Amino acid sequence: MKIPAKTISRLSLYYRYLHFLSQQGTFSxxxxxxxxxxxxxxxxxxxxxxxFGAFGKTGFGYNVLELKNALARILGLERGRRxxxxxxxxxxxxxxxxxxxxxxxxxxxxxxxxxPNKIGKKYRGRLCYNVKEFSAIAAQEGIEMxxxxxxxxxxxxxxxxxxxxxxxxxLNFSPVHLSVPKSVHVTNxxxxxxxxxxxxxxxxxxxxxxxx
Amino acid sequence: MKIPAKTISRLSLYYRYLHFLSQQGTFSxxxxxxxxxxxxxxxxxxxxxxxFGAFGKTGFGYNVLELKNALARILGLERGRRxxxxxxxxxxxxxxxxxxxxxxxxxxxxxxxxxPNKIGKKYRGRLCYNVKEFSAIAAQEGIEMxxxxxxxxxxxxxxxxxxxxxxxxxLNFSPVHLSVPKSVHVTNxxxxxxxxxxxxxxxxxxxxxxxx
DNA sequence: GCGTGTGAAACCATTCACAGCT
DNA sequence: AGCTGTGAATGGTTTCACACGC
Numbered sequence: 001m002k003i004p005a006k007t008i009s010r011l012s013l014y015y016r017y018l019h020f021l022s023q024q025g026t027f028s029x030x031x032x033x034x035x036x037x038x039x040x041x042x043x044x045x046x047x048x049x050x051x052f053g054a055f056g057k058t059g060f061g062y063n064v065l066e067l068k069n070a071l072a073r074i075l076g077l078e079r080g081r082r083x084x085x086x087x088x089x090x091x092x093x094x095x096x097x098x099x100x101x102x103x104x105x106x107x108x109x110x111x112x113x114x115x116p117n118k119i120g121k122k123y124r125g126r127l128c129y130n131v132k133e134f135s136a137i138a139a140q141e142g143i144e145m146x147x148x149x150x151x152x153x154x155x156x157x158x159x160x161x162x163x164x165x166x167x168x169x170x171l172n173f174s175p176v177h178l179s180v181p182k183s184v185h186v187t188n189x190x191x192x193x194x195x196x197x198x199x200x201x202x203x204x205x206x207x208x209x210x211x212x
Numbered sequence: 213m214k215i216p217a218k219t220i221s222r223l224s225l226y227y228r229y230l231h232f233l234s235q236q237g238t239f240s241x242x243x244x245x246x247x248x249x250x251x252x253x254x255x256x257x258x259x260x261x262x263x264f265g266a267f268g269k270t271g272f273g274y275n276v277l278e279l280k281n282a283l284a285r286i287l288g289l290e291r292g293r294r295x296x297x298x299x300x301x302x303x304x305x306x307x308x309x310x311x312x313x314x315x316x317x318x319x320x321x322x323x324x325x326x327x328p329n330k331i332g333k334k335y336r337g338r339l340c341y342n343v344k345e346f347s348a349i350a351a352q353e354g355i356e357m358x359x360x361x362x363x364x365x366x367x368x369x370x371x372x373x374x375x376x377x378x379x380x381x382x383l384n385f386s387p388v389h390l391s392v393p394k395s396v397h398v399t400n401x402x403x404x405x406x407x408x409x410x411x412x413x414x415x416x417x418x419x420x421x422x423x424x
Numbered sequence: 425g426c427g428t429g430t431g432a433a434a435c436c437a438t439t440c441a442c443a444g445c446t
Numbered sequence: 447a448g449c450t451g452t453g454a455a456t457g458g459t460t461t462c463a464c465a466c467g468c
């Protein structure tokens with residue numbers, strides 16, 4: 001069966017709320033309550049889960065811990081993945097300190113930059129390596145995923161090195177399209193684009209004059 | 213005609229590349245070349261544009277500057293929108309310094325926090341205000357959009373203040389669902405969720421055992 | 425020939441509605 | 447009674463394919 005990509009990102013969302021609920025000691029939850037927490041309909045939650053199996057008990061709901069563990073398995077989170085951040089500019093720096101990653105099982109295993117000012121310095125306790133050494137350090141540190149926060153000018157070069165090192169997952173914050181082999185998964189997070197879309201919904205004009 | 217939300221985010225993307233092309237002095241471009249820059253098919257580009265009019269010349273392509281200006285009009289970017297950042301933690305701090313916003317016509321008009329340690333300090337030249345004064349300062353500074361980077365615990369309270377101040381556009385980085393009136397547009401950027409989705413595509417298992 | 429604009433077709437995702445279990 | 451799991455229906459988006467203009 002073909003599973004929609006949107007289903008996957010919703011599963012990630014559910015996982016976060018289940019994590020929270022399990023910390024609260026909540027034992028069970030219905031699709032309806034879970035849905036209202038994340039701002040969706042109960043149908044959607046059940047359909048999403050149904051792609052992967054039947055996790056609930058009829059007339060009862062879901063066991064929070066069981067469902068959380070099932071989602072961890074599905075999402076590949078059973079063991080903490082080691083992540084590198086490449087590019088110690090503003091954004092990279094902020095992400096090194098972002099607690100949301102560690103809580104959910106990701107470990108920042110190494111950070112990289114190309115500037116002599118930054119290489120060798122420590123950021124939140126992590127030594128910054130030369131991006132030229134990426135392949136060696138990534139292997140040594142068991143890096144499996146990369147968060148890419150470098151400026152547009154060096155994206156292609158850096159991406160080449162990351163792909164060559166065998167990394168298959170890149171979360172790309174730089175505002176350019178990455179060309180990578182199909183076997184490498186890229187998710188783009190584009191802050192300026194998000195703002196522009198938002199601008200349309202509030203201020204944009206729904207139609208434009210035909211060109212003269 | 214109903215315009216897909218996805219079309220809008222792609223228009224934002226096209227805009228960025230057109231901006232770049234116009235700086236290079238490129239005069240015209242075909243849907244095919246534009247598509248290859250952003251990693252899409254030419255059909256998609258043409259279809260997206262066709263919702264708003266006919267901007268191209270048959271057998272020739274699009275005039276870069278004309279198309280860029282048309283998109284600016286459509287997206288509501290003709291004049292710089294003033295944006296506030298609420299929450300001067302790691303991420304908020306990084307975003308104050310993020311150049312991508314200013315380049316594309318957004319202005320960081322004010323920054324806010326609730327901590328006495330931060331209120332009154334300057335961040336990248338911008339005075340940090342008490343979030344309690346949000347309404348007054350936002351009016352004074354002509355704030356039209358908000359980037360929300362506060363911790364989960366205070367999200368509801370802060371969101372209430374933002375909505376009460378009449379803001380209609382929120383870019384939410386906090387990992388909780390915002391409940392706001394339908395007239396307020398929220399776009400969520402959830403970094404941990406993006407990483408988890410990525411994890412699925414690389415490490416996740418496509419099916420799970422039925423529950424025992 | 426090259427490249428746009430656009431209906432029509434194909435594809436994908438969400439919502440509905442209900443059977444079935446506890 | 448309450449809630450899940452899922453086929454069927456609906457709705458939305460992308461891709462196709464072709465008429466038309468330069």
